[in-house]
Amino acid sequence: MKIFTVNFRVRSYECDSYGHVNNATYLNYLEFARMSALFEKGFSLDSMKKNGYLVVIRRIEIDYKFPLYMNDEVFIKTFASEARKTSGTFTQQIFRAENNQLAAEARVTWVFIDQGGQPISIPAEIQEAFEIGSP
Amino acid sequence: MKIFTVNFRVRSYECDSYGHVNNATYLNYLEFARMSALFEKGFSLDSMKKNGYLVVIRRIEIDYKFPLYMNDEVFIKTFASEARKTSGTFTQQIFRAENNQLAAEARVTWVFIDQGGQPISIPAEIQEAFEIGSP
Amino acid sequence: MKIFTVNFRVRSYECDSYGHVNNATYLNYLEFARMSALFEKGFSLDSMKKNGYLVVIRRIEIDYKFPLYMNDEVFIKTFASEARKTSGTFTQQIFRAENNQLAAEARVTWVFIDQGGQPISIPAEIQEAFEIGSP
Amino acid sequence: MKIFTVNFRVRSYECDSYGHVNNATYLNYLEFARMSALFEKGFSLDSMKKNGYLVVIRRIEIDYKFPLYMNDEVFIKTFASEARKTSGTFTQQIFRAENNQLAAEARVTWVFIDQGGQPISIPAEIQEAFEIGSP
Numbered sequence: 067m068k069i070f071t072v073n074f075r076v077r078s079y080e081c082d083s084y085g086h087v088n089n090a091t092y093l094n095y096l097e098f099a100r101m102s103a104l105f106e107k108g109f110s111l112d113s114m115k116k117n118g119y120l121v122v123i124r125r126i127e128i129d130y131k132f133p134l135y136m137n138d139e140v141f142i143k144t145f146a147s148e149a150r151k152t153s154g155t156f157t158q159q160i161f162r163a164e165n166n167q168l169a170a171e172a173r174v175t176w177v178f179i180d181q182g183g184q185p186i187s188i189p190a191e192i193q194e195a196f197e198i199g200s201p
Numbered sequence: 202m203k204i205f206t207v208n209f210r211v212r213s214y215e216c217d218s219y220g221h222v223n224n225a226t227y228l229n230y231l232e233f234a235r236m237s238a239l240f241e242k243g244f245s246l247d248s249m250k251k252n253g254y255l256v257v258i259r260r261i262e263i264d265y266k267f268p269l270y271m272n273d274e275v276f277i278k279t280f281a282s283e284a285r286k287t288s289g290t291f292t293q294q295i296f297r298a299e300n301n302q303l304a305a306e307a308r309v310t311w312v313f314i315d316q317g318g319q320p321i322s323i324p325a326e327i328q329e330a331f332e333i334g335s336p
Numbered sequence: 337m338k339i340f341t342v343n344f345r346v347r348s349y350e351c352d353s354y355g356h357v358n359n360a361t362y363l364n365y366l367e368f369a370r371m372s373a374l375f376e377k378g379f380s381l382d383s384m385k386k387n388g389y390l391v392v393i394r395r396i397e398i399d400y401k402f403p404l405y406m407n408d409e410v411f412i413k414t415f416a417s418e419a420r421k422t423s424g425t426f427t428q429q430i431f432r433a434e435n436n437q438l439a440a441e442a443r444v445t446w447v448f449i450d451q452g453g454q455p456i457s458i459p460a461e462i463q464e465a466f467e468i469g470s471p
Numbered sequence: 472m473k474i475f476t477v478n479f480r481v482r483s484y485e486c487d488s489y490g491h492v493n494n495a496t497y498l499n500y501l502e503f504a505r506m507s508a509l510f511e512k513g514f515s516l517d518s519m520k521k522n523g524y525l526v527v528i529r530r531i532e533i534d535y536k537f538p539l540y541m542n543d544e545v546f547i548k549t550f551a552s553e554a555r556k557t558s559g560t561f562t563q564q565i566f567r568a569e570n571n572q573l574a575a576e577a578r579v580t581w582v583f584i585d586q587g588g589q590p591i592s593i594p595a596e597i598q599e600a601f602e603i604g605s606p
Contacts, residue, residue, distance in 0.1 A: 074479075077499070077502075077503045077506070078352070078353065078502055078503065078506040078516075079352055079358050079360060079499045079502050079503070081352060081353045082348070082349055082351060082352060082353070083246055083348065083351045083352070083353070083355050083406065084246075084255075084257075085353050088232075088349050089228055089232065089258050089261065090225050090226070090228035090229045090232065090349060091225070093224055093225035093228055094225045094482070094484045097223075097224065097225065097482075097483055097484050098482045098483065098484070101482070101483040101541070101542075105542050110541070110542070111218060111219075111483075111541070120219075122219075122265075123224050123265055124264065124265055125262070125263065125264045125265065126224065126261070126262070126263050126265075127260070127261070127262045128260065128261050129259065129260045130257075130258055130259055130260065130261075136353065136506070136515070136516070137506075137510055137515070209344075212364070212367075212368045212371070213367055213368065213371040213381075213487070213488065214364045214367050214368070214487055214493050214495060216487060216488045217483070217484055217486060217487060217488070218483065218486045218487070218488070218490050218541065220488050223484050225484060229347070229349045232347075232348055232349050233347045233348065233349070236347070236348040236406070236407075237345075240407050245406070245407070246348075246406070271371070271380070271381070271488065272371075272375055272380070353516055354516075354525075354527075358502075359498055359502065359528050359531065360495050360496070360498035360499045360502065361495070363494055363495035363498055364495045367493075367494065367495065381488060381489075390489075392489075392535075393494050393535055394534065394535055395532070395533065395534045395535065396494065396531070396532070396533050396535075397530070397531070397532045398530065398531050399529065399530045400527075400528055400529055400530065400531075
């Protein structure tokens, strides 16, 4: 199981009237982390389209444990935690770097689809890149 | 059980490179719908703070069923679906108005906290406004 | 000169740690107003692409006059204020509805481009829809 | 004149249906760069409030020169380019790192205000940190 990590600092405009990072922004962070993992492995939206498939998100569960604040250093761990025939689950953990505190944890269920929107088997190149066990 | 409804149209900048509404934006919509429900009942962040409490989100589960596109008319139904001593769950359903299609469904778990961040019983005025059964 | 108007309410997540609408969000509002004007006249990104052109923004000047707050009712007036051979300027005024206060004013310079990204004359159908004087 | 630089990579959700970074997102980037400059010099919203002042944006002019795309490496240069008694101007240049191409350039006019919202002279500690010439 390959674990991908991405680091960044919380930006001012990501915080809301509560003074902490807005709940929706966590999903931006999670997308950023997943896309960084794909990028690290040489995948892009364009390369996937060219190979005849796309990945879409079917379900997200996220638990908010501790708030994040402006200028906090953050890292996110992303790894494939489950795989079925045409879909799978990434677990993503958002940490506050200063104290390695788990700020939020998410389970993201995705499915690979073809150009017509039909679910397909997880492409072999994706299985390999993310070290996804055969379904 | 009181059901709150809010209507709006998908804005261009809410759509991403896929051409449809970005996954994180659904959480913006859900927050907008919850805040509109509070607003409809006369609550605001300030009024809640003044009364010594705040509401924070602990967990969100969202199922994405059909994509939404620019200029789509959308409505969201929000209702209290569960209540425990210090927390509860809102169910929120996002519909594409044109065909009353359920585009996404979410369960949002919140907790009421006092100024010190400690969980408190659901304030009576909130229980009444949202017709939340006694825990 | 046709003036287009769009109405909406400030959403909670559009406000930042200052407690008012974030500066960048005004540009979201302006885009929403311009796209609504196009939509009202039957244009969309797809219809423009199909007709062989796109519109891109070259410059924005915005003056922030009064802050906007959560739940404020807002309206935006959008009109073509200048036209040159291949580009033009929209003036957009953001008003707080409660007191008709001008919250911000912007001048947005756009250019129409063909599929290859080259500037083209303002399409006749656009000139007509927005009542843009011949250059 | 001190020049502050911040580096980052374009995130997927910052791109819109056109496939490039949305116009409004540039203002997010500019705010991030200004806040990073303040942070680098030990300032925060809280520290400024504690010292009795805040900084607000009065006007932004931005010229969009070349689009930015997902995963582009970007850097922003920020420097004080003008100073008057109670206000001043930051010039901010957004570069695509791969070819040092100027993607956008902005002039941001700010004013320092006291707790009551009245304009005040630029605080000495800010003048020093940003090497702002005396007005």
